[in-house]
Amino acid sequence: MTERLTIAIQKSGRLSKESLALLNACGVKFSINEARLIAHSTSHPIDLLRVRDDDIPGLVMDGVVDLGLVGENVLEEVRLEREAVGDAAEYKPLRPLEFGGCRLSIAVPRETPFEKLSDLNGKRIASTYPYLLQRYLKDNGVSAKNVNLTGSVEVAPRAGLADAICDLVSTGATLEANGLVEKEVIFRSQAQLIQSNEPLSPEKQAMIDQLLPRIDGVQLAKESKYIMLHAPKAALDEVIALLPGAETPTVLPLSHTDEQVAVHMVSTEKLFWETMEDLKAIGCSSILVLPIEKMMG
Ligand SMILES: Nc1ncnc2c1ncn2[C@@H]1O[C@H](COP(=O)(O)OP(=O)(O)OP(=O)(O)O)[C@@H](O)[C@H]1O
Numbered sequence: 001m002t003e004r005l006t007i008a009i010q011k012s013g014r015l016s017k018e019s020l021a022l023l024n025a026c027g028v029k030f031s032i033n034e035a036r037l038i039a040h041s042t043s044h045p046i047d048l049l050r051v052r053d054d055d056i057p058g059l060v061m062d063g064v065v066d067l068g069l070v071g072e073n074v075l076e077e078v079r080l081e082r083e084a085v086g087d088a089a090e091y092k093p094l095r096p097l098e099f100g101g102c103r104l105s106i107a108v109p110r111e112t113p114f115e116k117l118s119d120l121n122g123k124r125i126a127s128t129y130p131y132l133l134q135r136y137l138k139d140n141g142v143s144a145k146n147v148n149l150t151g152s153v154e155v156a157p158r159a160g161l162a163d164a165i166c167d168l169v170s171t172g173a174t175l176e177a178n179g180l181v182e183k184e185v186i187f188r189s190q191a192q193l194i195q196s197n198e199p200l201s202p203e204k205q206a207m208i209d210q211l212l213p214r215i216d217g218v219q220l221a222k223e224s225k226y227i228m229l230h231a232p233k234a235a236l237d238e239v240i241a242l243l244p245g246a247e248t249p250t251v252l253p254l255s256h257t258d259e260q261v262a263v264h265m266v267s268t269e270k271l272f273w274e275t276m277e278d279l280k281a282i283g284c285s286s287i288l289v290l291p292i293e294k295m296m297g
């Protein structure tokens with residue numbers, strides 16, 4: 001019987017769509033039944049375990065699943081907690097993933113005077129991340145009390161449950177809507193692909209070895225663009241200097257003229273409108289910027 005690789009992803013939340021989209025872009029296809037915990041891949045001997053994000057690090061650390069996609073905030077919180085109680089807390093980090101970017105910050109009500117972190121001495125801080133919070137406070141010589149909540153942390157000060165909060169922030173809209181001001185970033189996070197420390201069968205290892213370059217290819221392609229333009233031959237050096245990451249452009253002749261050439265290149269950097277305007281100003285035309293779907297070196 002073929003061994004099946006198991007991957008834990010968040011069932012429903014901020015990471016779900018992009019976790020599935022990444023696997024899909026790597027050619028690992030699933031047909032998801034929303035109600036089901038397990039989804040079998042229709043293209044590979046791979047099973048998805050769809051769970052709450054809080055459970056993903058533990059499932060990987062206990063070797064229940066082979067891989068997990070989870071936010072570094074949850075990963076580090078669970079690792080600290082398991083370390084504290086003596087449970088297995090090891091895993092292999094495989095790849096940072098380019099989604100789920102956020103920060104864990106301390107915030108206080110707008111009307112609370114706050115100048116420095118030590119103003120929190122003796123205060124109550126509501127959070128879902130007690131271990132990350134206490135580690136940060138301890139590292140900075142501050143002693144405050146945790147008020148552990150599993151949700152709606154931002155309403156804790158208004159409800160009289162806490163003096164400050166420590167919660168995830170991305171745009172800051174949630175803080176703003178609750179009359180809170182961000183004061184201190186304690187942890188920066190993005191999603192990460194992790195592997196269990198348990199030894200894997202050669203078949204499972206082979207699947208991971210195939211998956212990783214595909215993930216790299218998908219992530220690199222996302223940032224990259226294929227650029228095509230017509231440039232005056234005389235301005236070629238200037239054109240190349242303007243284009244980000246244009247070390248090895250392809251330069252092709254054009255059928256109707258000797259004065260101009262076609263330049264094709266892959267840029268791994270963002271191309272701004274300003275650069276396109278500068279290119280036009282030195283005589284370039286037909287400037288096209290195309291997305292790339294996949295890349296392999
Ligand atoms: N505003 C945000 N912007 C970007 N990423 C975020 C944001 N909020 C959270 N995340 C990331 O997405 C992860 C999941 O967030 P979400 O709010 O869906 O979790 P949850 O409510 O704990 O879900 P679950 O029901 O799975 O426990 C977070 O742990 C964090 O890594």
Ligand SMILES: O=P(O)(O)OC[C@H]1O[C@H](OP(=O)(O)OP(=O)(O)O)[C@H](O)[C@@H]1O
Pocket residue numbers: 014152167168169170171172173174175
């Ligand atoms: O700075 P912002 O862009 O406002 O994002 C921050 C909010 O996003 C997350 O919650 P989410 O919206 O995922 O809902 P949840 O708390 O119900 O999980 C997080 O817990 C914050 O409340």
Ligand SMILES: [Mg+2]
Pocket residue numbers: 052053054
């Ligand atoms: Mg959660």
